[in-house]
Amino acid sequence: LMGINPTPPPADVKIEDPDIRAARTMKDVLRLHQSEQNCATCHRNIDPFGWAFENFDSVGAWRDTYENQTETPAKKHNRHDGPRIDASSTFADGTDYADINAFRRIISTPENQERFARCFITKLLTYANGEVPSDYLEIDTILKRAKDHDYRISATIAAVIDSRLFREE
DSSP, rough: OOOOOOOOOOOOEEEEEEETTOOOOOHHHHHTTTTTTTHHHHHHTTTTHTTTTTBBBBTSOOOOOOTTTTGGGGGTTTOOOOOOOOOOEEOTSSSSSSSSHHHHHHHHHHHHHHHHHHHHHHHHHHHHSSOOOOOHHHHHHHHHHHHHHHHHHHHHHHHHSHHHHHHHH
8 A cells, every 4th residue: 555565474483373253353353363472563564554444345335333243144134233343543653543534634644645656656567567667766757747746546647657667668
């Protein structure tokens, strides 16, 4: 999302799957996973980027609660009477947010807009060319064009398509 690539777990770390039978939410599942200190170290950095999107289900529909997993087949008509979703989190630097709207404000800062756009440009070029681009000066040129148009998606894609990296790779 922001071009931050977490390091993979060390090769000698043995990750044990925790007993998640009592977990009712995804935060419960990850809290149990993070009880292993090696896991907690990485998850402190990566999880905050995902929690803001927890209100969206697998097809992007909004939900306020998780589906009730303990209901009987006769009660399937009310599928969203499970635990309420907590889409809040705190980044490693202490910045916190309560929901997707607060998260959007955080990532809308000029620094984060540039970081997001650079990641998008790099991923788009990688997808288009089948390899990660290595010409950072050309990426900076594309990024400047995107910024000149307030990072609008159409202008950013046009800048990528017009770039030498897209046309020559």
